[in-house]
Amino acid sequence: MVNIFIIIFALLCGSFLNVAIYRLPRKESVLWPGSHCPACGQSLKAWDLIPIISYIWLGGRCRYCKERIRPRYPLVEILTAITFLLVFLKWGISVETGTGWIFTAMLTITAFTDLEEGIIPDLITYPGIIIGLLLCPYMIGIKSSVLGAIIFSGVFVGIAILSHGGMGGGDIKLAGVIGTFTGYGGSVLTLIIASLAGGIWAAILIWQGKADHKTAIKFGPFLSVAAWLVWMYEIEILDVYLRIFS
Ligand SMILES: [Zn+2]
Numbered sequence: 455m456v457n458i459f460i461i462i463f464a465l466l467c468g469s470f471l472n473v474a475i476y477r478l479p480r481k482e483s484v485l486w487p488g489s490h491c492p493a494c495g496q497s498l499k500a501w502d503l504i505p506i507i508s509y510i511w512l513g514g515r516c517r518y519c520k521e522r523i524r525p526r527y528p529l530v531e532i533l534t535a536i537t538f539l540l541v542f543l544k545w546g547i548s549v550e551t552g553t554g555w556i557f558t559a560m561l562t563i564t565a566f567t568d569l570e571e572g573i574i575p576d577l578i579t580y581p582g583i584i585i586g587l588l589l590c591p592y593m594i595g596i597k598s599s600v601l602g603a604i605i606f607s608g609v610f611v612g613i614a615i616l617s618h619g620g621m622g623g624g625d626i627k628l629a630g631v632i633g634t635f636t637g638y639g640g641s642v643l644t645l646i647i648a649s650l651a652g653g654i655w656a657a658i659l660i661w662q663g664k665a666d667h668k669t670a671i672k673f674g675p676f677l678s679v680a681a682w683l684v685w686m687y688e689i690e691i692l693d694v695y696l697r698i699f700s
Pocket residue numbers: 491492493494495496516517518519520521
């Protein structure tokens with residue numbers, strides 16, 4: 455019963471994250487005006503906005519102009535439902551769950567704005583660092599959190615300098631957010647996982663002839679997914695690592 459309530463809450467949060475993913479890179483307010491179709495501008499009614507159900511009911515098209523709705527809308531809603539529930543099942547009713555939901559929401563937004571627009575919004579990263587520093591004493595301790603932010607964003611400043619701008623300012627600030635939430639140990643693990651996944655992805659693209667060694671790979675989505683996995687399963691990941699290499 456509680457789980458169903460959490461899923462409904464998460465679907466509604468996912469719906470709001472979709473609004474943020476569309477509007478933040480366009481510098482639009484996420485609160486005003488109400489939801490409207492990006493194609494025809496028609497303001498949407500409550501029954502157009504029921505997570506997942508409206509998308510299926512309308513056949514993936516706007517009710518008014520019949521333009522296709524991005525599959526990202528139901529995808530983000532489903533992802534939010536799954537990730538919020540996993541966080542809740544792990545931590546129960548606690549500060550950890552609240553922290554996890556905030557972290558999950560921020561990572562979801564940054565992953566998709568980077569994927570779609572190549573932008574990691576300052577409106578997420580700056581407040582993210584402050585929220586992380588306020589919540590971290592309950593989780594990993596202030597020292598690990600501050601060091602994580604400084605070291606992890608420092609690594610990305612280094613990469614940006616060495617690659618002559620191959621790594622953007624958004625990635626540096628996102629690394630700062632991740633550092634405050636996962637601490638310096640978690641940051642190292644996040645960097646390893648994100649680099650491995652990004653490297654494999656780049657190799658696949660090059661192998662398929664869709665990229666060469668000069669193509670810039672968007673790193674934000676890899677960083678976001680890796681950070682979420684580390685925040686949730688750091689001990690389990692380290693356990694698997696030690697089993698493989700010992
Ligand atoms: Zn429309």
